[in-house]
Amino acid sequence: MLSLTVNIRIPRTVWDLPREDYFVGGHNLCAGCTAGTIVRNLLKVAGPNTIVVNATGCLEVSTSLFPFTSWKVPWIHIAFENAAAVASGVEAAIKVLKEKGKIDPNKKINIIAIGGDGGTFDIGLQALSGMLERGHNVLYVVYDNEAYMNTGIQRSGATPYKAWTTTTPVGTIMRGEWRDKKDIIGIALAHKVPYIATANPAFLLDMDKKFAKALQIDGPSLIHVLMACTTGWRFDPKLGIKISKLAVETAVWVNLEYNYGKLEVTTPVPKRKHVREYLKLQGRYSHLTEEEINDIQERINRKVEEINRAVGKEVIGPLA
Amino acid sequence: MTQVYKSKSLATLSSNKAVAKAVGQLDVDVIAAYPITPQTTIVEELAQMVANGEVKAQYIHVESEHSALSAVVGASIAGARTFTATSSQGLELMHEILHITSGLRLPVVMAVPTRALSAPISIWNDHSDIMNARDTGWIIYFVSSAQEAYDTVIQAYRLAEDREVLLPTIVSYDGFLMSHTYEPVVIESSEDVIEFSPKTWKGYIEEGAVAIGTLASPDYYYEFKYQQVEAMKNALRKAEIIDRDFYKKFGRKYGLVETYRTEDSEIDLLVTGSIWSSLKLAIDKARSDGLRIGGLRLRLYRPLPIDEIEKILAGKEVLVVIDKAISYGLRVAGPLANEIYTNLQSPVKIKSVVAGIGQRTVTHEDLYKVILHVYKNKDSPGFTKHTLFYGVRGVEFDG
Numbered sequence: 001m002l003s004l005t006v007n008i009r010i011p012r013t014v015w016d017l018p019r020e021d022y023f024v025g026g027h028n029l030c031a032g033c034t035a036g037t038i039v040r041n042l043l044k045v046a047g048p049n050t051i052v053v054n055a056t057g058c059l060e061v062s063t064s065l066f067p068f069t070s071w072k073v074p075w076i077h078i079a080f081e082n083a084a085a086v087a088s089g090v091e092a093a094i095k096v097l098k099e100k101g102k103i104d105p106n107k108k109i110n111i112i113a114i115g116g117d118g119g120t121f122d123i124g125l126q127a128l129s130g131m132l133e134r135g136h137n138v139l140y141v142v143y144d145n146e147a148y149m150n151t152g153i154q155r156s157g158a159t160p161y162k163a164w165t166t167t168t169p170v171g172t173i174m175r176g177e178w179r180d181k182k183d184i185i186g187i188a189l190a191h192k193v194p195y196i197a198t199a200n201p202a203f204l205l206d207m208d209k210k211f212a213k214a215l216q217i218d219g220p221s222l223i224h225v226l227m228a229c230t231t232g233w234r235f236d237p238k239l240g241i242k243i244s245k246l247a248v249e250t251a252v253w254v255n256l257e258y259n260y261g262k263l264e265v266t267t268p269v270p271k272r273k274h275v276r277e278y279l280k281l282q283g284r285y286s287h288l289t290e291e292e293i294n295d296i297q298e299r300i301n302r303k304v305e306e307i308n309r310a311v312g313k314e315v316i317g318p319l320a
Numbered sequence: 321m322t323q324v325y326k327s328k329s330l331a332t333l334s335s336n337k338a339v340a341k342a343v344g345q346l347d348v349d350v351i352a353a354y355p356i357t358p359q360t361t362i363v364e365e366l367a368q369m370v371a372n373g374e375v376k377a378q379y380i381h382v383e384s385e386h387s388a389l390s391a392v393v394g395a396s397i398a399g400a401r402t403f404t405a406t407s408s409q410g411l412e413l414m415h416e417i418l419h420i421t422s423g424l425r426l427p428v429v430m431a432v433p434t435r436a437l438s439a440p441i442s443i444w445n446d447h448s449d450i451m452n453a454r455d456t457g458w459i460i461y462f463v464s465s466a467q468e469a470y471d472t473v474i475q476a477y478r479l480a481e482d483r484e485v486l487l488p489t490i491v492s493y494d495g496f497l498m499s500h501t502y503e504p505v506v507i508e509s510s511e512d513v514i515e516f517s518p519k520t521w522k523g524y525i526e527e528g529a530v531a532i533g534t535l536a537s538p539d540y541y542y543e544f545k546y547q548q549v550e551a552m553k554n555a556l557r558k559a560e561i562i563d564r565d566f567y568k569k570f571g572r573k574y575g576l577v578e579t580y581r582t583e584d585s586e587i588d589l590l591v592t593g594s595i596w597s598s599l600k601l602a603i604d605k606a607r608s609d610g611l612r613i614g615g616l617r618l619r620l621y622r623p624l625p626i627d628e629i630e631k632i633l634a635g636k637e638v639l640v641v642i643d644k645a646i647s648y649g650l651r652v653a654g655p656l657a658n659e660i661y662t663n664l665q666s667p668v669k670i671k672s673v674v675a676g677i678g679q680r681t682v683t684h685e686d687l688y689k690v691i692l693h694v695y696k697n698k699d700s701p702g703f704t705k706h707t708l709f710y711g712v713r714g715v716e717f718d719g
Contacts, residue, residue: 071531074532076394076397076533078417082386082417086390087394089392092378092395092400097349100376126384127383130383130384130387134381
């Protein structure tokens with residue numbers, strides 16, 4: 001059940017967010033990288049009593065070049081595939097040290113694991129499954145930029161249909177990724193995780209509310225955040241938030257949550273834009289023919305139908 | 321016996337159970353482990369202690385050895401006293417995190433009942449697994465009895481958590497030959513145990529900006545790694561002191577290198593683990609034949625107490641190093657033999673012998689045969705050039 005805590009409040013407007021930042025500038029993330037936006041907000045919501053466990057990836061290497069750090073909270077990086085396992089250990093330690101009186105038992109300490117799509121969908125999936133299944137009180141945030149961006153744009157299990165990457169290149173025979181993105185939310189649902197959500201930094205308040213809800217839950221939670229990547233998706237750095245917004249407006253991405261299994265689409269879209277609007281701003285899709293774009297649109301239409309059916313009403317409308 | 325004990329008791333325990341007993345008495349906070357033969361009975365035993373409320377620890381049922389070590393790393397950073405255990409393939413799966421644990425200077429303690437590596441799969445004993453961990457920056461003990469396993473776990477926490485050391489520590493011993501065989505073990509009172517190894521580790525978590533596991537550029541990385549070199553030197557010094565203090569408190573001591581009849585020996589055999597007791601019998605037999613044979617048992621494998629070995633070997637003629645592991649593609653194929661070759665500053669001739677691979681039985685009679693073989697052939701040219709693969713079909717042996 002929900003156990004409300006003193007220091008985590010669900011923000012109703014952006015003015016409810018504190019001025020203080022616990023993820024600060026001076027890092028080496030690319031200009032226009034939306035990972036910084038996501039994490040800055042995450043820590044505004046979580047506050048100073050937070051321990052972050054960060055999987056290897058862009059965010060980790062760009063924010064921790066010794067002797068500097070962008071994190072004003074305790075931050076731990078161990079390896080690529082084990083953020084969930086390390087966070088499990090931190091959580092277990094905090095629990096037992098509270099029981100033994102070494103840590104004030106009334107002190108609420110947020111434990112947040114952060115991984116990219118590679119560190120979560122692929123190499124970290126086993127550790128994530130263990131953490132979710134064992135019920136550790138950890139919020140796992142996956143920032144999904146849909147490829148291995150840190151090593152130079154290689155395909156991951158989260159790379160979407162038809163996207164170009166350096167390992168799913170466009171050649172004379174092959175035309176980018178030919179498989180669908182892995183359903184990480186479905187995987188989390190199968191673990192009966194109390195709180196699961198998708199979010200997107202273009203819908204900041206929706207994202208921040210979800211962070212707050214997840215941190216209030218006594219148990220594991222997973223938030224899957226779309227992270228538009230200027231370098232890997234091949235777009236002008238100033239377009240990150242615009243593209244993120246278009247992802248929702250075209251229903252390429254759906255902002256939703258599962259609260260104890262109950263589905264709600266938190267950003268309804270009365271009239272959808274054509275997926276072309278989303279694709280045309282990104283170099284990773286520049287090879288697509290009209291036929292291929294229509295194929296992608298068809299796939300989205302089918303997904304929208306499924307979601308509306310699951311919710312029981314038309315939360316995502318027809319193409320405008 | 322230098323002090324009045326609060327209480328002692330005698331129990332019949334396997335080395336695995338002796339390890340579990342010690343861990344239970346050391347007020348460990350977080351245990352994470354994954355089942356693998358022959359380690360499993362340690363964590364079963366600990367799970368029962370937790371279930372009975374005898375040990376107040378969080379027990380994490382991880383989904384792999386990689387996560388087992390990852391979880392105790394996280395717990396250790398947060399200030400917990402931690403324990404894990406594994407063998408063979410499990411230790412291989414942990415390998416990545418072995419380096420990270422020592423690099424982050426975390427006093428994690430792990431038990432490793434050693435076992436052969438696949439393929440072909442073998443659940444039986446040799447030292448292939450632990451030899452692969454030798455360059456991971458962990459302190460590695462190699463014990464030879466259930467009593468020593470119990471005592472060394474108690475020593476290991478004090479050594480690992482020493483401010484001048486702060487290195488993860490493995491207590492290893494022979495799988496099956498020790499992990500599943502029962503011996504009488506003196507159990508100390510929990511008060512005495514915790515008094516000897518008090519919980520001094522506080523972890524790295526503090527309020528505010530504490531970054532653990534950062535990215536180190538070529539400008540910094542080397543210094544981090546060199547600190548581990550220094551820490552190992554401290555560990556060697558401290559391990560000796562701790563063993564001495566242990567003797568003062570509990571009346572048992574092992575040293576870092578144990579010797580047997582080396583005072584006037586000409587030929588010595590260096591071993592690790594359970595083969596030690598068989599070797600002592602073989603030495604006695606050879607002595608009754610009038611051969612001047614002695615034995616050394618290496619108890620601390622990392623850091624290697626090479627100065628002490630050098631001292632013991634002063635003026636000796638031949639050192640036979642028996643390995644239960646193979647370094648493939650080398651003329652001298654015993655990994656420990658190689659290390660002794662390269663580190664020892666001594667004119668003693670070194671003969672490498674590999675035996676007991678995949679738990680091929682090595683009795684005191686086998687060791688006696690090896691002794692005779694060395695005695696007969698020690699002066700023939702090229703004798704020390706190659707490893708003797710003892711006890712394998714198809715290899716000629718004159719013993």
